Each structure stands twice: as structure tokens, then as C-alpha cells.
Amino acid sequence: MARKPLTKPRKVASQERSRSTVDALVEATARILVKDGFDRASTNRIAEVAGVSVGSLYQYFPGKEALVVAVIERHQQEIMQTVRCELAEVLAQPVEKAVRKLVAVAVKAHRVDPKLHRVLAEQIPRVGKLEKVESFNRENYTLFRTYLQSHQDELRVNDLELASFICVTSIEALTHNAMLHNPKMLSDDSMETLVEEVACLVTGYLKGEQNGVQSAGSRRHRPD
Amino acid sequence: MARKPLTKPRKVASQERSRSTVDALVEATARILVKDGFDRASTNRIAEVAGVSVGSLYQYFPGKEALVVAVIERHQQEIMQTVRCELAEVLAQPVEKAVRKLVAVAVKAHRVDPKLHRVLAEQIPRVGKLEKVESFNRENYTLFRTYLQSHQDELRVNDLELASFICVTSIEALTHNAMLHNPKMLSDDSMETLVEEVACLVTGYLKGEQNGVQSAGSRRHRPD
DNA sequence: GCAGAATATGAGCGATCATTCGCTTTTGAT
DNA sequence: ATCAAAAGCGAATGATCGCTCATATTCTGC
Numbered sequence A, B: 001m002a003r004k005p006l007t008k009p010r011k012v013a014s015q016e017r018s019r020s021t022v023d024a025l026v027e028a029t030a031r032i033l034v035k036d037g038f039d040r041a042s043t044n045r046i047a048e049v050a051g052v053s054v055g056s057l058y059q060y061f062p063g064k065e066a067l068v069v070a071v072i073e074r075h076q077q078e079i080m081q082t083v084r085c086e087l088a089e090v091l092a093q094p095v096e097k098a099v100r101k102l103v104a105v106a107v108k109a110h111r112v113d114p115k116l117h118r119v120l121a122e123q124i125p126r127v128g129k130l131e132k133v134e135s136f137n138r139e140n141y142t143l144f145r146t147y148l149q150s151h152q153d154e155l156r157v158n159d160l161e162l163a164s165f166i167c168v169t170s171i172e173a174l175t176h177n178a179m180l181h182n183p184k185m186l187s188d189d190s191m192e193t194l195v196e197e198v199a200c201l202v203t204g205y206l207k208g209e210q211n212g213v214q215s216a217g218s219r220r221h222r223p224d
Numbered sequence C: 001g002c003a004g005a006a007t008a009t010g011a012g013c014g015a016t017c018a019t020t021c022g023c024t025t026t027t028g029a030t
Numbered sequence D: 001a002t003c004a005a006a007a008g009c010g011a012a013t014g015a016t017c018g019c020t021c022a023t024a025t026t027c028t029g030c
Helices: A016-036 A043-050 A054-060 A064-090 A095-109 A114-122 A128-150 A160-181 A188-207 B016-036 B043-050 B054-060 B064-090 B095-109 B114-122 B128-150 B160-181 B188-207
Strands: none
Touching (some): A016 A054, A016 A064, A043 A064, A064 A095, A064 A128, A095 A188, A128 A160, A160 B160, A160 B188, A188 B160, A188 B188, B016 B043, B016 B054, B016 B064, B016 B114, B064 B114, B064 B128, B095 B188
16 A cells, blocks of 8 residues: 655755755745636746746645745744734733834834735635645734733723723734725825724723823814 | 618527526525636536527627626615614614624625635626625625614714724624634624624624623633 | 766657637527 | 517637657766
């Protein structure tokens, strides 16, 4: 039953040359995804753009899906680098400050590679291995819940898990939609007011009242 | 330059027989999407499942994309029927009531055909004609802004457009993610608390304080 | 500088799929 | 009953794509 006489040990990369090949393939995949979309990204074309042969491609990736997974993982790696870095200092801060920072970070994360982000969000079918896209939010989710736990006395909400779900989902969706579907929000100015508003939304939910968050001109001046 | 000698006048449907053929095709497309996913939905297969020939398919649909668009439109038609129906009575109600109703309706909308909804959300690449999926939210968005305008005096927010964006996006994302990614929230019980919480989030944002929305046991009992 | 392992090559095979078109069947008006 | 238009048919075509494998090149330890 020994059935791998000529089949090379799929997916290893020890030497340096091969490592750069793998990099070139992932990079080419990302470029094609951005430039031509998911459908027009065939293994032959990826190999061609990467400057390698299809054969080499199949030595390291079992198929197109694996390439895309690699692209996604690389992109999320970059994003989480940003997030984790900026989030370290937040743990000690009060809710208002922390939430605003969190939202700002979410926006920043969406600025890492917007075009790629859009393609990954809009064109990649979430099937098979591609379901892993969701696992990304798990980390933010856990991170946020940890924060809530250590600041529980400042909060009004009880169910921290539910609260984390609500906050993280809202923040993510709002920044995401603002970046992708709302062209008039792309100016730095509008971006600031958006951050302020979302922070207000979340803080208000967590604390019950949002005094002191007055800012962005979106607040009404009640002259009574 | 007359270049349509044998090419049938693509996409007409006058008699009754043909109308049922079109229906069968759309229905078959929906079924295949749910059962096998977008990738495995080929025109040949759709025709086979529909009980018609590929030739007939191409008489009414220029390709697979058009079929999917038809499925999406049919699905959104059903959803908007539900939404519009339940939303009529809301216009006169105060923010607390109205928002809660709105959230409840959003949940209900996601229950129309959950499996199809999931496929449409996860597997359909938003390219070409398929971008139309977004136009769906435009209506809810406008509907919501209209409500805010007529209740402006109850609100704290100034920029109603921004507020609509924030509220609609949050509600949609929260219900969507709850239904699709959070299995433990599927019980009717959890669903109720979710509605309560989301309503609380939105109401708090719009009004500034959410007294009277106490309910779902997620609220903390402060015995001080 | 040599042997064998690692890596790279790319023409080609097979499968799938979208789409066409000459033909038959059904329909409805006369 | 007749006939033209409408609707339906499906084998056949051609294009694309994923993937393999026999072969060639490069690298690494000795």
C-alpha cells in the first residue's frame, strides 16, 4: 500500500531558494487578487506572475485555496501586529479612553491594505479552509473580554461575553462598512468624527452614560 | 451591422409556460446554492435540477450570474415584505419602542430563509451585477433616517445621516453575526436578551440615557 | 568537484463548464 | 385544421483550469 513513489513530500521548504519561491507565490496571489479578483486567479497565472512554474507551486501548495489562506494569514499577521502593539497600553486606562483607542485601532487596522482587505471580504467564498477568516476576530474578541473583566467595576453590563460580542461586532462592522461602502467618510476629518461617534456608542452601552465624551460636532447643543 | 440572425431575443417571457420555466430555474438555483454551494452550481446542473434544458436556460438568463441575481432579488423581496409590513406601525412610536421593534424585525428578517441567507452572505463573490446585494441596505437605511427625522426632538444626535449609518450597520451586523456565527445564541431565550441588548445599545446612543429599558438580566443589579 | 538531495520546469492530460444552434414540440390565433 | 411564433431541447464545441510527471537545474555536505 506504499503509494508515494514519485510524489514529492508535498509542502516543505527548507532551503532559502524555496523560501523565496513561496514568498513570491504568496505575493503574486495577493497582487492578482487585488488587480483581477478571485475568479481570474488561476494557479497557472499565479505561478506565471510569481515567475515560477506551476510545478513549483504545487510543491508547496496543494491548490489555489491554500494560496489564498496564506495571503489571508499574512494579511492578518500584519494587522494583528498593529493591533497588539497599540493595545498594550490600553489595559490600564479607563473605559472612555480605552474604547476610543480601540476604535481608532480598528480604523487603523483597516488601513493596512485596504484593497486587499476589500477583496478578501467581498470575493473570497467562505468555504473549506477559507472559513478560517473568522478565527481572526476571535483574538480581538478575547482581548476585549479580558479588558472588560479587569474593569468590571466601571461597567453596567453583567454578561461580559455578550457585551464583548456586541462591542467587537459593532466596532468591526462600523469601521468596515465605513471604509468599504461609504466613500464620503474617507476624509481624515470625517474619520475622526466617526471614531468619536462609535466610541460614544460603545461607551454609552458599557457605562450607561457618556458624559465627557462630547466632542465631534455631531452632538446637539441644547441651549435650554 | 445587423448581427442577430439566429440569436433569439435573449430574455423575454410572455407566455405562461415560459414563466413557470423561469420560476423553476430560479428555484433550482436557490436549492443548489443551499445544498451544494456556489461553486458547484453550474448552468447545466441548474437546468437539470429545474427539469429544463440548458438551451431554455439561456433563453431567459445570459448566464449563471443572472440566475444568482434573480435568487437574491427574490429573497430580498420576501425580506422587505416582512420588514415593510412590520415597520408601518413604528413611525408613531417613541424611540425606545421603535428601536426595539426595529431590532426584532431585523432578527425576524434573518429567519426568513437562514440557509439561503448564509450562502448569499458567505459564498457569493460581490462582483459584477452581484454588487447589487448592497443596495438592499439602502432602503432600510433611508427608512431609518426618515424615522429619526420625524423624531428629531427626542434625540441627542445631530447628524442624522451618520446616526442612521451607525444604527443600521450595528443592528444588521449584530443580528447577522449572531445568527451565523454564534450557535449558542440561537435559542429563543438568548435571542430575546440579544434583542434587548442591541436595542439598549442603539437607544442609548440616540437618546443619551436608557432608563426604562432595564430587562434582560444582563443588566447589573446595583444594590447601593 | 562530486553525489545525491532539493528545487524548478512546463507541456500535456483530463475534467469541468459555459454557451451555441439546428431541430422538435407546443401554443394560440385564425 | 392550419401555420407561424414561442418555447423547449441537448449533443457538441471550445475554452479554461487544476494538477501531474518526466526531466532539467541548482544547492549542499563532504
